Amino acid sequence: xxxxxxSSRAMAAGDCANHPAFAIAPMMDWTDRHCRFLHxxxxxxxxxxxxxVTADAVIxxxxxxxxxxxxxxxxxxxxxxxxxxxxxxxxxxIAESFGYDEINLNVGCPSDRVQSGTFxxxxxxxxxxxxxxxxxxxxxxxxxxxxxxxxxxxxxDTGPALDAxxxxxxxSGADGLWVHARKAWLDGLSPKQNRDVPxxxxxxxxxxxxxxxNRFVGLNGxxxxxxxxxxxxxxxxxxxxxxxLGRAAYHDPGLLRGVDRRFYGxxxxxIGWDELIExxxxxxxxxxxxxxxxxxxxxxxxxxxxxxxxxRRWRRTLAEEGxxxxxxxxxxxxxxxxxxxKEAA
Numbered sequence: 001x002x003x004x005x006x007s008s009r010a011m012a013a014g015d016c017a018n019h020p021a022f023a024i025a026p027m028m029d030w031t032d033r034h035c036r037f038l039h040x041x042x043x044x045x046x047x048x049x050x051x052x053v054t055a056d057a058v059i060x061x062x063x064x065x066x067x068x069x070x071x072x073x074x075x076x077x078x079x080x081x082x083x084x085x086x087x088x089x090x091x092x093x094i095a096e097s098f099g100y101d102e103i104n105l106n107v108g109c110p111s112d113r114v115q116s117g118t119f120x121x122x123x124x125x126x127x128x129x130x131x132x133x134x135x136x137x138x139x140x141x142x143x144x145x146x147x148x149x150x151x152x153x154x155x156x157d158t159g160p161a162l163d164a165x166x167x168x169x170x171x172s173g174a175d176g177l178w179v180h181a182r183k184a185w186l187d188g189l190s191p192k193q194n195r196d197v198p199x200x201x202x203x204x205x206x207x208x209x210x211x212x213x214n215r216f217v218g219l220n221g222x223x224x225x226x227x228x229x230x231x232x233x234x235x236x237x238x239x240x241x242x243x244x245l246g247r248a249a250y251h252d253p254g255l256l257r258g259v260d261r262r263f264y265g266x267x268x269x270x271i272g273w274d275e276l277i278e279x280x281x282x283x284x285x286x287x288x289x290x291x292x293x294x295x296x297x298x299x300x301x302x303x304x305x306x307x308x309x310x311x312r313r314w315r316r317t318l319a320e321e322g323x324x325x326x327x328x329x330x331x332x333x334x335x336x337x338x339x340x341x342k343e344a345a
Contacts, residue, residue, distance in 0.1 A: 021242030022229070022263040023047040023178070025220055025247050025257075026079040026104070026148070028111075031071040031250075033288070035300040039105045039212065041070050041271050041279055045264045047242075048076045053107045054119075055082035055091035059252040067098045071283065077102035079148065081109065083119040083129060085136035092137040094146070105130070107149040110184040110258045111191040121184035124165060131168035138173035148220070150184045150205055158183065158204055166208060166215075176216030178244055184240055195247070204246070206238040206283035217279045218242030226258050252306045273305075284329040294329060298322035301332070309340035 023029065024039055036048045053066050055066035060078070060164075069076060080103060082088045086098035092103045107130055108296040109120035123130050130147065138145045141232045145171045152161035166177055182198040200222045209217040223229045229243040249256055267273050271279075284297045298318045317335035321327055 004137045007304070013185040021047055021076075021218060022259050023218065023220075023242060023244040024049060024052060025246035026052055026077075026106070027246055027250060028052060028109075029173070030300070031243045032300075033068065033072060034074065034283075036227055037070065037283055037293070038253060038280065038297075038300050039256060042253055043259040043270075044184075044268075045075075045161055045260045045266060046256065047102070048072065049104065050070060050078045052079045052081045052118060052120075055080055055084065055087040058091035058094050063094060063098075067095055067100075069099055074099075075101040077103040077104050079106050079108045080137075081119050083123060083126075083133065084342060085132045088133050089136040089140035090166060092141045092143075096141045096143055097186075099132060100143065100272055102144045102146055103141060104146045104148055104178070105137065108171045108180050108184065109191075110150075110186055119185060121150055121153050124156065124161060127168035127212060129163045130165060130201055131172040134169045134174045135172035144175035145173065146178060146216075147174050148180065150180050150182060153184045153186055156183070156250060158201065162204065162208060163211075166212070168210070170215055176218065176241070177208075178218040178220050178242070179207050179208065181221040205238055206240065209240055210238050213341070216241045218244055220244035220246065224248050226255060226262055230262060250300075251303045253303055254306060273336075273339070276304075277332060280327050281332045284332060294324065294327040294331060295323045299333070305339050310338040313338045 022043075022045070022294070024046055028051050031049055031051050036050075039046070039048055057066055060159060068076065078100045080091050080095070082091070095103060106120050107123045107262055111120065134145055134147060149162070149165055151158040151260065162179070163180045181200050181202050181204060185198060193210055202219060205217065205219050217240055219242070221230065223243060223245050229245060233240045233243050260266035260268065280297065280301065284294055287297055287313060288294060299322070302315045302318050306315050317331065321331050
């Protein structure tokens with residue numbers, strides 16, 4: 001029986017039988033603690049992720065800065081990058097001590113930096129090594145250990161490539177596999193192009209789930225809204241265990257207000273816009289009082305109110321005034337004053 005089935009904390013990350021998961025993807029330079037605070041206000045139940053942090057950074061760097069949860073409540077997963085089983089095990093132990101709910105291994109990032117470090121998407125070429133990394137982390141912690149991968153890299157056939165990776169990590173004790181339903185092209189495409197150019201193949205992910213009905217398989221990649229995400233979860237006679245939104249959730253965070261009801265049957269009303277603005281203003285004030293800047297928080301808020309009257313002015317105010325070194329938290333309320341039909345969303 002997997003830790004997803006036995007751990008009450010793990011239920012937040014997803015239970016194959018009863019608890020479909022909704023997650024917000026780990027995104028470099030975006031899903032920091034301030035972003036996660038905003039997203040947690042918008043959804044009480046979604047699984048949030050950190051940015052990817054390397055095992056070496058966790059072991060040798062400023063752990064409070066890298067791993068501190070701040071004021072964000074569970075469930076939150078930390079994503080680790082690396083390819084050394086011993087270092088990943090040590091980093092996982094350290095992360096566990098900070099109170100995370102899941103340890104995730106990055107086997108999907110196509111950036112030049114991870115290629116030079118021989119981790120991220122490069123590891124799709126080394127499923128045995130990935131299995132060894134998972135086994136080491138699984139042995140080191142009591143939390144669920146999951147993997148986030150691509151369908152394959154470069155000229156790999158996505159059939160055997162994904163199967164080999166999945167079999168290796170599950171045999172090593174992984175509790176779940178999140179699949180970004182695109183290949184990564186390490187030769188010829190930039191990291192930005194790798195987010196859009198390789199074609200999506202959700203059917204391949206459903207094929208993996210069909211062959212592994214008792215394993216947690218979650219879908220990521222190109223999902224634009226909650227309706228599409230829900231539709232892709234149950235299609236072609238296959239029910240996936242989770243869906244993960246990335247850029248769509250970041251650029252239009254207001255859509256997250258519908259997650260708890262749609263994916264978890266939570267009948268409680270989502271946070272109101274007035275309350276959200278008050279919470280974010282107070283949070284920003286605390287951050288500034290501790291030596292931070294308003295822009296550290298407001299840069300994650302520009303996509304709020306997409307589609308409402310005044311949204312453009314909101315974005316412009318935060319972009320132009322929020323970046324000032326002397327900006328004060330009240331800039332948020334000032335920008336909000338121009339939003340019309342607030343509760344219509």
